[in-house]
Amino acid sequence: MTELLAERGHVFALTGAALIALGFYGFMAQRAVIRRLISFNVIGSGVFLLFGGTGYSAAGVDPVPQALIITGIVVALALTAFAAALAVRLAQGGDRDDGTDDGEAGP
Amino acid sequence: MSPGELLITALLALGVFFYAAGTVGLIRFPDTHSRLHALTKADNLGLGFIVLAAGLHWGDAWIAGKLALIWLLALFAAGMAAQLVARAALKPEPRE
Amino acid sequence: MSLAFDLALCAFILGAAALAVAGRNLFGSVVFYIVYGVLIALAWLSLGAVDVALAEAAIGAGVTGVLLIGAWQGMKEAGALEDSQAPPWPVRLWAALGAALTGGLVITAIIALPGQDGLTRTVADEQGALALGNPVTAVLLGFRAYDTLLETLVLSAALAAVWSLSPERVWGGIPGPKHVSRPDGVMASFGRLLPPLGLLVGVYLVWAGADQPGGAFQAGTVLAAVWILIVLSGLRDEPRVSSLPLRAVIIAGPAVFLGAGLAGALAGQALGYPPGYARTAILIIEYALTVSIAATLALLIAGPARRLS
Amino acid sequence: MNLLFALAGAPLAFLLASLIAGRHGARLIWIAAPVITALAFWLALETHARPQGGALGGWMPPLGIALEADGLGAVLLLTCALTASVTGLFALGRYGGARPESARRYTFWPLFYGLWAGMNAVLVSRDLFNLYVAIELLSICAVALAAFGSRQAAVNYMMIALAGSLAYLLGAVLIYAALGTLDMSLIAQRAPEARASVLIAAALITGGLMAKTALFPLHGWLPPAHGAAPTAVSALLSALVVKASFVILARVWFEGLPGLAGAGVITAFGVLGAAAIVYGSVLAITQTGLKALIAYSTVAQLGYLFLVFPLAGGGESATPWTAGAWGAMGFHLSAHMLAKAGLFLAAGLMIYGAGGGRIADLTGLARAMPVTSLAFGLCAVSLMGLPPSGGFMAKYLMLIAALASGQWHYALVILAGGLMAAAYLFKPLARLFAGTGTPAIRALPHRSMALAPLVLGAAAIALGLLSAEPYALMVSGLPEAGEAGLEEAEP
Amino acid sequence: MADLFMLAALGVLISMAGALWRAWRGPGRADRMMSAQLIGAGGVGLAVLIAAAREEPAILDVALVLALLAAFAALAFVKTVTVQGAGDPESEEDPAP
DSSP states (O other), X not given: OHHHHXXXXXXXXXXXXXXXXXXXXXXXXXXXXXXXHHHHHHHHHHHHHHHHHHTEETTEEOHHHHHHHHHHHHHHHHHHHHHHHHHHHHHHHOSSOTTTSOGGGOO | OOHHHHXXXXXXXXXXXXXXXHXXXXXXXXXXXXXXXXXXXXXXXXXXXXXXXXXXXXXXXXXXXXXXXXXXXXXXXXXXXXXXXXXXXXXXXXXX | OHHHHHHHHHHHHHHHHHHHHHXXXXXXXXXXXXXXXXXXXXXXXXXXXXXHHHHHHHIIIIIHHHHHHHHHHHHHHTTOOOOOOOOOHHHHHHHHHHHXXXXXXXXXXXXXXXXXXXXHHHHHHHGGGGTOSOHHHHIIIIITHHHHHHHHHHHHHHHXXXXXXXXXXXXXXXXXXXXXXXXXXXXXXXXXHHHHHHHHHHHHHHHHTTTSSOOHHHHHHHHHHHHHHHHHTTXXXXXXXXXXXXXXXXXXXXXXXXXXXXXXXXXXXXXOOOTTOHHHHHHHHHHHHHHHHHHHHHHHHHOSEEEOO | OHHHHHHHHHHHHHHHHHHHHGXXXXXXXXXXXXXXXXXXXXXXXXXXXXXXXXXXXXXXXXXXXXXXXXXXXXXXXXXXXXXXXXXXXXXHHHHOSXXXXXXXXXXXXXXXXXXXXXXXXXXXXXBHHHHHHHHHHHHHHHHHHHTTTOHHHHHHHHHHHHHHXXXXXXXXXXXXXXXXXXXXXXXXXXXXXXXXXXXXXXXXXXXXXXXXXXXXXXXXXXXXXHHXXXXXXXXXXXXXXXXXXXXXHHXXXXXXXXXXXXXXXXXXXXXXHXXXXXXXXHHHHHOOBHHHHHHHHHHHHHHHHHXXXXXXXXXXXXXXXXXXXXXXXXXXXXXXXXXXXXHHHHHHHHXXXXXXXXXXXXXXXXXXXXXXXXXXXXXXXXXXXXXTSHHHHHHHHHHHHHHXXXXXXXXXXXXXXHHHHHHHHHHHHHHHHOSSSOOOOOOXXXXXXXXXXXXXXXXXXXXXXXXXXXXXXXXXXXXXHHHHOTTTOOO | OHHHHHHHHHHHHHHHHHHHHHHHHOSSHHHHHHHHHHHHHHHHHHXXXXXXXXXXXXXXXXXXXXXXXXTHHHHHHHHHTSGGGOSOTTSSSOOOO
């Protein structure tokens, strides 16, 4: 039974590694921003799964990685939300706003 | 196996059967609307049997209440989503 | 049996991820990412990490999906949905080589890992000092409270960052389009029936979080989702970004948390809790954080201001 | 430790305050600048006696997080406070005033304080995951501010930042999996237990941080982002943001993993650093836009930092300069912070005054904008490494270290870099004094704005004139590897 | 008993393969979304089964959250077929753009 439990951690850690590779491929090969953001999140969850898998023992997952993973998930969401908003704004409004910027106010 | 366990086994089997039936419908039915129809019905039944099995297994009122809430929520969400997606599917879909 | 399930689950996860990152259809990619979020939440359940599973279920399977669909919609409106051609083969080849190298490197590192016990025991020994039953909450708000503090401020900063994208002529206005629905339709009843339940679940999660899986982030995300639901179903409109009460809600949680940390510094122990009152202090911080996280996440998803009325 | 937390926490408090204060948020800089600078100065005084640090909440690592400030950290915190304060006061000209709230006048301030908070948090932390959160705070603010100038450049910057963060995070996760800790001093103790995994982790961390620092050849995102941003933002991005990831990188190798770097790693850093110096300088020389020139100069100047890896230690003989490379790094970091911020601020003023951003537009501007031109000149002196400036101290110490350790090829690169810096900076300087007439210029919103780059330029010079004190502070409490060299250090 | 629940979980998981196939195949966006919906529902069932197998009631909270947010993405999706993504597909007319 112990080997089996140890095995479980390993299975998920290796899945995490494979997810990192998949996400890396998407991030590098794709051009669409949304798909690159998805790839970013796939890598992120792969890293977390690796973290959880390697922290797994018969007593469950080490609580310190669990807490760090929750923190990491929230940070990744914040980054994704901003990146998505930025990409959409670029697509809709162009590189910069001419005239509406308050650049006249000073250097 | 005690009668209770037999019952749970049977319920689980039914649950898995209905999930599988929903999937077969999703694959085999020819158009979006009939697929939608098959899927929501079957899935809710499947989840219902599973929830029932889990409730029997635990035999705890608080947990049974939670399980019932889960099933109702899922039922509700599936019904609403099916209705809305069906409507959405009626609209012409421009290509990306 | 468990192992068979784990292996099948991992196969599904990899399949969903592959289709999400490499599929031809962009909307399909978004859908596969949502599916992937559900499967990852199940993976955390299988590992027994219920706290993480809750966060992943709420964020990965819930909020991120809505965020990506919104971004897809925004790109479609701008006519900027990139064509669905596969990238040219040299790009794919190099990316695949890089991916294989990275994956190989990481797997090598995993195999070479020496067994070490981690901090499970240490946390179990020390969490009594904080009078918390949930070890993950003890780490998040006790032992590594500084990480959590910085993280809540990352959320605040991200909101400022999203707002900075607002066109100047609509500044101070309302994010997102004005949603409408047929008053007696399915969508409206959806928006009326689910929120009370969602509110209940959110409050339950933060209440339970001290001793069972749950906590401010999971609860905050569920509450944010509830608010987004209300907005999507056209029952209430988003607030103006210039609204003072809104801004107060956004900073309340981080301010309470940071204030507690700085008060501790004045008393001699930064981010330390007074002995005997640790649990009370942590609960107060958690409730304040839940409200702020809910508001911040909901507005992060809603995006920059888009209209004045 | 409480002082360190206050330094990290104060900008966070101003972040929240500026979010709620609306159009009055700009005025907070009048409080923030003196308060945080005073805290940093106080810390420098305390650190002079002994390095400061301690565990937050009383929870010792590996369970908790310890903060730490050695001499280098204290100097950088103070320089960063000075740079951010002056730049923040400068930014009042564009993002302050009694006008009604606008998207940028409102959001500039929380993002500015977030950036400052991220810097301070990075400088006081020794915990790999905590550093991750800190650098994400920094990145999100930096990208958002870069988007004030060019959203396309910001998207590219974002993608590099995301990729770099993930590589770093993966490395940190592997370190925890291998060693059961994220704290650098504990990592140093335990690293030999899992050499293979730790080396792979270190490679990932290094790659991620190199991308974030814009080390050649991962620099492509930097010039567009820094060149297109509004003046104050360019100054913050170029002076502060790129330094944070480098400081983490140096700490990881010198404090966390001393003795793990083989000759190959050290040489690779040296070669990339040298290539960055040459490549960045050549491109800077070819630029016709003033801000683009300054941005490429950042690419070149960042290269010097990576020469510290091969130069640290200075060979077998224990000369007074054994700590030379470490001190050189400290001087280069702080002098470049001050000079580059000053250069961008001065350039912004000159571009505004002249009404054009090409170097050709600057003709004769020295007669119309003497104070600004003087500031530009002072900053340029430091950047070129001419005495008596902070930049000179940095390059002098590096030269000594290179020669003492017999690595004369790096000495050549350093000398060539100084000459090329003179070449690219001489182009705008010569333009400033060219011609005979006094060009008509657009009046600045506040005449005092010209003081900001002057203060920074003067500080960069003062760093060289009064170099004894900062030097003593920088090398106090330096990690053993900073003295003995990476290869010699015993973990 | 635990093994039985896990066996059922394996069965439900495998039946989700069909949904994954449909999500890949399409052809319409509605088909894809519906498949995601189905997998969400399957996820609720799986969470309940794992909870029962482990006898850990806290896992039911995850099932609860999944059930609560199951229709969330579908709702966001149906919005995208209306003008500006703001309407209700049930309304006869969309709001003026």
